[in-house]
Amino acid sequence: MINTTWLNTFKTLVEIGHFTQTADKLFMTQPGVSQHIKKLETSLHVELLTREGKSFELTEQGRLVYEYALELANRENVLLECLRYDDPEAGHISFSASGAIITALYPSLLSLQQQYPNLRVNVEAAPNRRIIESISQGHIDSGMVTATIQNPELTAQYIGQLELCLIGSKEAVSTLSAIDAIKQLGVVDHPDAQYYLQKYIEDSHLNELKDAAWQDFRKVTYINQHSQILQPVSMGIGVTVLPKVAIEYSGYKDKVDVWSTEHSVSEPLYFVKKKRKKLAARYEFLLDLIKATEFA
Missing domain, CATH: 1.10.10.10 (Winged helix-like DNA-binding domain superfamily/Winged helix DNA-binding domain)
Structure with missing residues (x-):
């Protein structure tokens, strides 16, 4: 040397x-x-x-x-x-969230890149556990989760509520009860399906679902591509539970509907980063987009 x-x-x-x-x-x-x-x-x-x-x-x-x-x-x-000089219009933004959140935010992030060509936006769809691990290990700078953060090295900023819905085809929602639809059509499985459905069962207070459990349901198909989860649902092939925001940004939103509940089902949504890490100025763009997005 x-x-x-x-x-x-x-x-x-x-x-x-x-x-x-x-x-x-x-x-x-x-x-x-x-x-x-x-x-x-x-x-x-x-x-x-x-x-x-x-x-x-x-x-x-x-x-x-x-x-x-x-x-x-x-x-x-x-x-x-x-x-x-911390240039807010240049540099790398790394971010991870559930597929529904990424689907909702990605078009705005691409528009941001069009406006500021020196920005580089890398996003990854992942479950809560992996997001927390990736931030803790320094693989990504930030993420959004619905889980309570137990890691003392991380800090979580409350963003709002993420509403969950039981989704079926328009015909299924108009003609069948939630439990009958699940029994007759089965469930479209995806990486978050079990967690979301169990959460929905526990918090919706629908009497017809109070004794239901994930293991009792017939899984008619599985897909891990978030943009395609509602395709079989729109065709009457199963029902599924997703964040409500997933419907708004789906190409199948005109072909699906949700079962109404007396009590809305939602989870708190947090923006997570390392506690001692100061994010670059460009992350203000990301936070502004997140705060401007309706998740409930």
């Missing part, structure tokens, strides 16, 4: 062209400058200068080392400039 102090002395000497003046600029003695150059040559196993009296010329190896020193100094200047 090249000693940066010796390298800086060499760079300064090349630019000034005089040992004594270099020593004055660096608050060193002339023998100290010579010693740095000699140590740098020894560490690199090359001769950097050819000396003629009080003057010198760069060797070919010396020219390469000087160019490297210039590049290193330029990179340091760029880094320092970046550290001084």
Whole structure:
């Protein structure tokens, strides 16, 4: 590894062209400058200068080392400039949430990228557990979850409520009760289906569902592509439970409906990040989009 102090002395000497003046600029003695150059040559196993009296010329190896020193100094200047200025219109945004939330937010995030081409938005649909793990391990910067955060390294900002609905085709909702639809049509399974359906059963207070359990239901199909979950539902192939926002941003929203309940079913929604991590200014765009989206 090249000693940066010796390298800086060499760079300064090349630019000034005089040992004594270099020593004055660096608050060193002339023998100290010579010693740095000699140590740098020894560490690199090359001769950097050819000396003629009080003057010198760069060797070919010396020219390469000087160019490297210039590049290193330029990179340091760029880094320092970046550290001084947090550009809200450039950089990388990493975010994870459930498929329904990603579906609702992604069009607005793409519009944001159109407006600010230097922004790079990476989003991933994932369940609560994986989102929390990814943020904790530093794989992503932020996410949205409906779970209570137990990890002391993370902080959660309350955003609002995420409403859950039992969804069927328009015909099924108009002709069948919720329990009859589940029994006759079965359930469209997806990564969050069991959790969502059990939550719906517990909180909807529908008498017909009070004794129902996930293991009792017939699963007619499984799909992990969120945008396609409502396709079989719209065709009368099963029913499913999803956040209400998933319907609004689905291509099948005109072909499905929800069973009404006296008590709405919802979960608190949190924006999560590392407690001691200050997010870059560009994340304000993300938070503004989240706050402007209706999830209930």
